Every structure is written in structure tokens, then in C-alpha cells.
Amino acid sequence: MPKYAANDLSRSVEDYLKVIYHLTESGESASTTAIADVLDLAAPSVSGMIKRLAEAGLAEHQPYKGVTLTKDGRHAALRMLRRHRVIETYLVSHLGYTWDNVHDEAEKLEHAVSEDLVERLSRALGDPRFDPHGDPIPAADGQIVDVSTTPLPDIPVGESVTISRVDTGSAERLRWLAGAGLVPGVRITMLDHQPFNGPVTVSLNGARRVVGRELAEQLLCTRPE
Template sequence: MPADRPSTMVQDYLKVIWGAQEWDGGSITTSEIAEMLSVTPSSVSGNLKRLARDGLIEYEPYGAIELSAQGRAEAVRMVRRHRLLETYLVARLGYGWDEVHEEADQLEHSISDRLLARMDADLGHPRTDPHGDPIPAPDGSVARPDAGRLSDLGEGRCGHIARISDRDPGLLRYLDARGIGLGTHLHVDARSEAAGVLAVSWDVEAEHRELDLSLVAAEAMRIAPDEHARG
């Protein structure tokens, strides 16, 4: 790692904070950071103060955590590395989409910019990773699809899956085994808030399939809705 680059710890914190705000502009708490990075809340508080001191975030105890312009630039740089690595592992090395997150977490801190550029070119400069997350451009711009949570889609609506969170490898394997992936056209047949279930259907090679999907799982999926509901 170049001497002028932030430490691995700093990079991990910035990436987690940015990721929490990526899709919905939401905030993240110290306890959530602790859970995602497998550290104690007290150590998170201390490290956040350090990041604020170094001008990478804006933070007050018990207040919102916001990235500064400098912090955002470093976070997006790391996200670009992470998602390009995930894409390369799947496309060139035969990894499953459920296997690449932790591998990329390890590699993103050590790979050189030169090698990353070669991998990007070899892949044809992909715009999204294997889970549908946008890969930031070299200039830091991020082009997100117009896609909302599947869990928010109303009964009778349909659309194509644009993104599935990679936080739960078990969910990725579950969906893959049932023929659900990026681009799958799902229809919401019914929803039950009380049972926490979304009944969906889709077609795989002319075979019609149905599934009761938990709302928790549906929250991890982004869908680009069709303009009109299916009749």
C-alpha cells in the first residue's frame, strides 16, 4: 500500500459508511459498524473520532456520521476496487457470486492500481458487479439503476431484478438454486404484512415458478419496476 494511502482500518470504515448511504441515503450507527466489521462499539467510537480528526468524516458522539469530500473519494476508490475484484473472480476464475465478497475484502487493500486497471480492461470495463451493484468509474462517479426494494413493490406489480445484496451468501445460494438472479422478471402475486411474506412468480425457460419469499429477503433485492402491472 502506498505510504500516502489510509490504513486498512480506515479504508474499511469509510467503505462501510459509504455503503450504508449508497442506495437510500440512510445513516449508519456505531453499533451497525461494529457488527459489520466484527469489532466492539467502544473501538468504533474511538476510530470514528480519529477519522473526524483527520478530516475524513463529520461526526459527533450519538450524532449522524457523514463522509467528507475526502472521505467519500477514498470510500468510492475502495468500492471500485472491491467490485472489480468480485467481477474478475466470477468472470475469470470461476468463483460463485456467493463466494467473492470476503475474497475481495482481503485483496482490495493490496492489489496495485496498475493490476486493477489491467483487470478492468480485460473485463471490458464492466458497469456492475455480479450482484448488480454499480462499479464506480475512475473519476468517482456512480451510475445507479432506477430500482427500489422488492419488499416495497405492490401486489400485482412486476419488474426485473437489478441488484441483490451480497451480505448474506446463504440468500444468494438460495435464490440461485431456484433460478432467481439478476435480470429475472418477477411478479408480485400477493403480500402479507402479518406473515412477513411476499408471494412472487417468474418463468425459467418456459417453466412457471412460484415462491413465498420473506420480506426480509425481499429487502435485500432491488427491482426495476415495469411501467404497468401485469394483467
């Protein structure tokens, strides 16, 4: 018999679940310190919350080894992710926000919107599958598509690719990228790699763009065929 999904988690719990979800996406478990860093909290506060999450059946904790989400916890985290990304998309396409300033607003709203409102927002948008940063929006049932992408610096010279995802939360970087036209959906061709972690040069619509290595790593591309 499935447990009733606890649908009334506190704001804090929701935030922890989201962070743990992100930290464990690559398979490893999330450490206390890593969580504390992201949420800007003291480590003991995180220790305490991890215990509560485990008791609530949302997370599994191996003391001193880290924490992972249970099925319930992952489900709740995906619900938050859906909310966040639907809200961001709506704010950008219907209320004049730009992709560099939606994050904070969505961060607050995602804890306040009802299931119903999220679905209305999604429908008003035509049930988009990606948000303005190219991040996939989980479906209402928690399904999330897994697009295989390659960081821009790993693209060989001469190859043409499509930018599919921009993996930074930095408003400054997002603004610069938007100004340079380097946004999801755009087709670019790799022209040059400089060695020793130097910049890469790409062309888009005939124009040249030089992008520093660190930023280029955050431009995730889909390769042809």
C-alpha cells in the same frame, strides 16, 4: 488548491471508510455503535478511530451525534467500493468463483491491489458497470450510477419487472437464489402476495417461485417505463 488524495490508507482506515459510506448512504450520520456492530469491534475502538479519521480530514464528527464522510473520505470509500466490485466481478467471470463465495476473497484483495491492477481487471472485463450482485461499480473517477429500484414485495400483482440487484451478503441466501434462477437480469412477473408479511409468488420463464417476505425485500427490481 486540492489536497493530495492520501493514497496510502491503512487497512483499518479503509474498512472504516467503507462501513461509514454504507451507513450514511441513506443520508443519516453513522453512529459509533452501528460501526462497531458491522466491524465487530468494541465501541471505544471505534470512538478512537473516528477521532483519527476526523483529524485526517476523512470524516466529520459531532460528538455523541455520529459521523459523516468528508469529500476526501467519500472519495476514498468509493475507490474501495470500485476495487471490491471489480475484483468480485473478475473472480466470478474469470476464475470460477460463484457469487456467494467471492466476498471474503475480495475483502482481502481490495486492500492489496494497485490502481493499475484494478484498471487492468476492469478492462479485461470490458469495464462492466455492475457486479455479479447487480451493485453498480463506481467509475475510476468516483462517479456511481443511481438505479432506482423497487423491493420485490412492493411490485403489484400482474406486473412484470427485471431483477436488477440482490441486496444480501449471505452466502446461503445467494446460493438458494442462484438455484432458483432469481439473479440480476432475470425477468419475472408478480403472481401473488400473501398478507401479514407472507411470501410472494412470482413466475420466471413459466416456472413458479415462492419467496419469503424477508428475502423478497432484498430483491430489488426495475419496473417497466
